[in-house]
Amino acid sequence: MMHNPSKVRQKIMKKWIMGLRSCSSSHENLSLSERRWIIKLSADLALASVRNGSRRWSRAIIEEASRNPDNKGLIQRMLGSGCDYRSPCLIPREGRSDGNGAGHVTKSMWVATSSKKIVKRCRRARRSNGRAPRRNEAASIAKRLVKKRTQLLKDFVPGGQDMDDVSLIEETLDYIVWLRAQVDVMRALAHSLPATTSI
């Protein structure tokens, strides 16, 4: 986790501003929404790069960003060359909903994912085949709720789609911590800058 939060935040800030500056040449020409997009993207990428791809969500962020060809320049500038997690992610894989992470584990993950889906399907089929009336309604309701929310959480945490519960929670933990850092950085900047309008 974060051992020195302030240093981490400084790192994020640096990287972010670096990325912003790399686009600043065309800053005035961009619309507000474009600017916003750039700001957010660079912030996300800064976060992910500081995390250095050791977590799935960071890799997923990078991969999602790299899917958009417009961002590639920014990504390359921000992340620099030689990021091994980057290149395999940039290769889009057909038949998968979203990126899974570093290339060297992608294939196995994909296999695991598909096998999990098959197992789930079988279980569902088996369950629907004339089950005895549920005795424990409360437990089943609770399970359903938990499942729903787990799915929601998977949608929120980048790269959390094909993860099991345990690692999902770990990812969420990490993601929350680093997300907070990102918010802090952005807020510090927003706070310190003069509030001048420019549209």
Place this chain on the structure above:
Amino acid sequence: MESDEKGRIDQEEMNKDAANHNSAHAWSNLTGTSLNLAGPCYSMPSSRGDFMGDGAYSSSALMVDSFGRELWDRASDPSLENLGCCEVSGHSHNNSSLSETSGIRRIGTAAFRTNVGWNPRSPMLNSALYAPNALNIPPGSFCLPQFPSDSGFIERAARFSCFNGGNFTSLPNPSAIFPSAGCYPVGPGLLAAPSEIFRSNFMKLGSNLNVESTEDVDMLASKQDTFQGCPQKNSLKSESETVMRCDDGTEQAAGLSSNDSDGGNYSGNHGGQADTSIADSAGGEDSLKEVSIGKRKRSSVMEAGSNKANVAVGIMKNDSEYQKKVEQSPSAGPSKGTGKNNKQETPTSDPLKGDYIHIRARRGQATNSHSLAERVRREKISERMKLLQDLVPGCSKVTGKAVMLDEIINYVQSLQRQVEFLSMKLATVNPRLDGNIERLLAKEQRAGPSTLGTSPEIQMGYHQMNIVPPGLVPPDALGRAILGVQTAPLSAGVREPQVPHSWEDELHNVVHMGFSCNIAAPRGQESLPPDNMKVEL
């Protein structure tokens, strides 16, 4: 007869009033009183022995129990011809020293003056006299003891075996009486002979254990002197835990008078075993009711008793051998999860484990490999949920996965919305971004490591958000977007103040920084030497 019955009724009442007590008291009482019995009792053991020779351990245990009960009955009222024991179970937990002492007196009036004589001598028995309960058994047809569980008997036996060492010598012909009882009064003071006898009896008893608990037999037998390989990890694990606890609580158990009544609480006595023991004592009490599990528990408790007997002999030896056993029995597949070894007992088991991570089945829980893995997984998840609880503000009181997940989702959502909002806010800032940014960075770097804070910033930020955006709001389309983004952080802001207060120290710096930055900006942008900035950036 009537007086006796009256006495018994009074005893009943007193026992009912008394709090639940150690069933070991009962057992020690039982053995104490029974041991003093003369000949008529001896015939029973033989018959019991035959019974014990039967296959089912449960039945044998029952018989042992009933045997004990019968002895009680006989002891309580020598005039009684039949053996009534049905109500004994009801009183097994109603001991109190008060009733016991009075019971002693009453017993003494019967045929137990001798008992009274030596009972007070033994500190254990003094506090643990069970005889009054025996007195309360109305004369009736003999029935099998209706224990809450069979294992309760074993636990009492085990306890008694450990605690009655002081009386051991005074008891006549203990071996004659307990060849098949399997429970031997083995006290700390007299470990040599009693332990041997105990072991012999134990072995005998162990041999009587049935198919279901063959592994227990091996466990028990081997536990005594030489350890054999325990084929079944399941029973091993469940017993091992109880064994562990027994060892830990030997000293505690020695002070019998204050012990709990139940065998279930038996393990709970051990202070060293934080949550597992508590959980298991709670679960153990429930499981005591189940015979099938009770068998294993019984054997485990008996083993616990033997373990106590061996305390002075050599507990380390037990530990090492036990560890070997742990190693031999393969756990549920390789590295299924965290090894929940008893830290006190098997500190050296980790290097012995090899590739396997040993997961111990807790007492009263299924020991199927699947369920073990399930449990490990569940525990992992709950661990992490606890971590998340600390992280997400306002979740300390929340229990349950669903609600926790809800909170987590909300928090993540709010954080993401904040990011979006801030990026939008920054986007509205003038394109003189670079200069300001550099200045900010430089100032921050100069200010020191802890420059960024949260909570005050958040509050400040929210205030500013309230004030500034209206000023910033450009065309309506964008304004709608800003407002839309704004509402989210505001709702999330309610939670934000709970964000870690450790950052509050930095907040003053940051706020100051921010303000100074804002103030400095209009004054002049040449305040910082350019090379300084270059170096820093």
